[in-house]
Amino acid sequence: MSHHHHHDQAHSAEEALALLKYMIDHNEHHIEELKELSPAFEETVQDTISKAVDILAQGNDKLREALKEAEK
Numbered sequence: 001m002s003h004h005h006h007h008d009q010a011h012s013a014e015e016a017l018a019l020l021k022y023m024i025d026h027n028e029h030h031i032e033e034l035k036e037l038s039p040a041f042e043e044t045v046q047d048t049i050s051k052a053v054d055i056l057a058q059g060n061d062k063l064r065e066a067l068k069e070a071e072k
């Protein structure tokens with residue numbers, strides 16, 4: 001399992017942009033993992049996971065919008 005380290009330090013605009021791109025890709029990976037994991041559960045759990053995946057995907061879409069704005 002990987003560990004996430006968050007530091008209370010200011011990032012340059014370039015670093016922040018790179019980190020945002022990384023996080024979007026990282027989130028996509030988690031979304032795919034959840035989709036693969038879902039069939040191991042009963043249908044009601046699968047439905048809940050599916051709803052959560054939809055919400056995560058919507059959040060990632062918003063992050064992509066932010067990235068496009070930041071890259072202007």
